[in-house]
Amino acid sequence: MTLSDDLNFAEHGGEFGPATPESPVIFGIAFTPKIIGILVGVIGLAGAGYILLNLLMPALESYQQQQAKNSELQGQVDQKKATIKQIDKVKDELAQAKQQNVQVLGLFANEKTLDTLLLDVNRLVESANTSTSINTVRAKLKKFVPVSSKPEPIIDGSLGLLVNGKLQRSSINAEITGTYEQTQSIIRNIERLQPLLIIKDYQVSSVPLESRSPLDKTPMPVGPGAIDTSFQLQVLMPLTPEEIAAAAAKLAPVAPVAPVAPVVPVVPKK
Incomplete structure (x- = not known):
């Protein structure tokens, strides 16, 4: 290159003056739009990760704990409802048992029916007499x-x-004919x-019905024979509850008393 060329280049230097960079350069790195986009994406992902770790994860954990607590409370409510239903069922069964x-x-x-039992039995015996003929046996x-x-x-x-100590009985010796x-x-x-x-203790003995002839006084059976029945x-x-308690006390086994060992006097040796 000749000097004239250098001069010409210098003269035309104002036309090609120092170029203004299109992208900023930091630490020798030109931040082009592509690199800026990548950086913005990375920063966005980092921010999303930060938000996820510091905001969403605690909230999610708190939500799960709340859901578990709600499930536990719902289980307690269901258990109480089931218990209430069981109580109602037990009450119904108790009412049915009382009715039964x-x-x-x-x-x-009872005392009243016991007092009228003689009249009832005598009425039943008399109701068996359906005929008024003199030759017919009358129940009595x-x-x-x-x-x-x-x-x-x-x-x-x-x-x-199972009946011991819960019932009482009154025994009556009866006889009918x-x-x-x-x-x-x-x-x-x-x-x-x-x-x-x-x-x-049902016992039966037959008693033939006899009638004597007015002419020869001979015994003659007339009609069906009578039966004496004893039972x-x-x-x-x-x-009553008080009587049941007293009967239970009688049925309770008595603990045996341990025999007392005889006292043997100790004789001192000479």
């Missing part, structure tokens, strides 16, 4: 005697161990009485 208890107790006798109540003056608690297991058909009808009607009764009538009655 009243119905069962209604089958047993010949005996009705209580065994004891007051009912006694059942503690001997005669009606089962009548034909077989009359006796059968009377016994059936006694069993149909409202109070619960037990017939024990024990047991009337069952429930015990």
Whole structure:
């Protein structure tokens, strides 16, 4: 290159003066729009990660804890509802048991029915007499005697161990006379009485009906023979709570007393 060329280049230098960079340069790196976009993206991702770690994650953890607490509370509510339903069910079962208890107790006798039992049995015996002929046997109540003056608690297991200490009975020795058909009808009607009764020690003996001829005084059987029937009538009655407690005390086993060892005197040796 010649000097003239250098001069010419210098002269034209004002035309190609110092170029103004299109992108800023920091630490020797030109921040072009592409690089700026990448940096903005990286900063955005970092900011999103920061927000995720410091804001969203605690909120999510708090939400999960709240959901677990809500589930626990809902479980407690459901359990209480189930308990309330069970209580209502138990109350209904208790009411039904009480109603059944009243119905069962209604089958047993009481002091009132015991007082009128003689009249009831005598009425049943008289109702078996359907004919008024003089040659027909008339049913009759010949005996009705209580065994004891007051009912006694059942503690001997005669009606089962579950009944011990819960019922009492009054025993009555009875005897009726009548034909077989009359006796059968009377016994059936006694069993149909409202109070619960037990017939024990049933014994039957036949008594032929005889009539003497007015001419030769010879005994002659006339009509069906009579039957004497004896039995024990047991009337069952429930015990009161106080009487049940007293009967339970009688049934409670008594603890054996340990024998006392005899005291042997010690003789000193000489």
